Amino acid sequence: MECPNCRNTKSTLFGSKSSHTLYSCPSCSLIYVHPMPAADELLRYYQDYHKTPQYTRKLKSKQRRAKKRIWSLRRLAPGKKFLDIGCNAGFAVEAARNLGLEACGIDLDEASVKFARQHYPMGDFRMISAEALATSDERFDIIYCCEVIEHLADPHSFVSALYSLLNTGGVLFLTTPDIAHFSVQQNVLGWTAVRPPEHLLYFSKLSLQQLLASHHFAHIGFRPNLKPTVKVLARK
Numbered sequence: 001m002e003c004p005n006c007r008n009t010k011s012t013l014f015g016s017k018s019s020h021t022l023y024s025c026p027s028c029s030l031i032y033v034h035p036m037p038a039a040d041e042l043l044r045y046y047q048d049y050h051k052t053p054q055y056t057r058k059l060k061s062k063q064r065r066a067k068k069r070i071w072s073l074r075r076l077a078p079g080k081k082f083l084d085i086g087c088n089a090g091f092a093v094e095a096a097r098n099l100g101l102e103a104c105g106i107d108l109d110e111a112s113v114k115f116a117r118q119h120y121p122m123g124d125f126r127m128i129s130a131e132a133l134a135t136s137d138e139r140f141d142i143i144y145c146c147e148v149i150e151h152l153a154d155p156h157s158f159v160s161a162l163y164s165l166l167n168t169g170g171v172l173f174l175t176t177p178d179i180a181h182f183s184v185q186q187n188v189l190g191w192t193a194v195r196p197p198e199h200l201l202y203f204s205k206l207s208l209q210q211l212l213a214s215h216h217f218a219h220i221g222f223r224p225n226l227k228p229t230v231k232v233l234a235r236k
């Protein structure tokens with residue numbers, strides 16, 4: 001089979017979890033589910049993807065954390081147009097708006113978009129994919145994309161859309177679980193972030209660097225993190 005990131009065909013069996021099999025690519029270090037779940041299995045899965053009451057209670061602290069991150073991104077961006085991809089309950093869009101940015105959030109989950117609109121009525125929330133939005137002529141100065149890419153089966157069409165959606169000089173901030181982090185090395189399959197079919201692609205700094213560079217992103221830099229999350233900044 002072919003690595004969904006670097007297309008190498010020499011992947012080896014990594015293990016299995018929740019009736020899904022994972023393979024490891026020796027070239028780029030990506031770990032991925034194969035075969036990818038069928039569309040109807042994913043649809044069934046996400047229909048049961050409820051927000052817990054604890055999640056709603058955590059919104060204020062999530063908004064504060066997003067505000068800190070976006071404050072530092074704002075200084076790097078060439079303009080004020082902010083896009084949150086996978087905006088979920090809308091807290092990052094609200095944080096960006098409070099920082100004076102023109103903020104838009106997109107999500108494919110109808111319940112999330114509805115929740116965001118109710119909680120943050122001043123925000124611009126849309127149910128659309130990054131790929132579909134990229135076909136419009138709307139462009140952004142900051143793209144914020146936290147814990148989304150690991151849910152996808154095809155990272156290339158997604159990252160290509162991210163690049164298209166940025167203005168020249170625009171900045172991408174993206175996070176995803178870090179499969180190569182020292183804190184998870186001993187028991188990767190037991191790690192809570194390894195949960196197919198919700199998470200299909202497991203990146204490291206190496207595989208993410210390759211993916212972004214293959215779509216012409218420049219100045220790709222990683223923020224140090226003691227927690228097992230890759231935080232990457234890149235520019236168009």
Ligand SMILES: [Zn+2]
Binds near residue numbers: 006026028029030
């Ligand atoms: Zn690979």
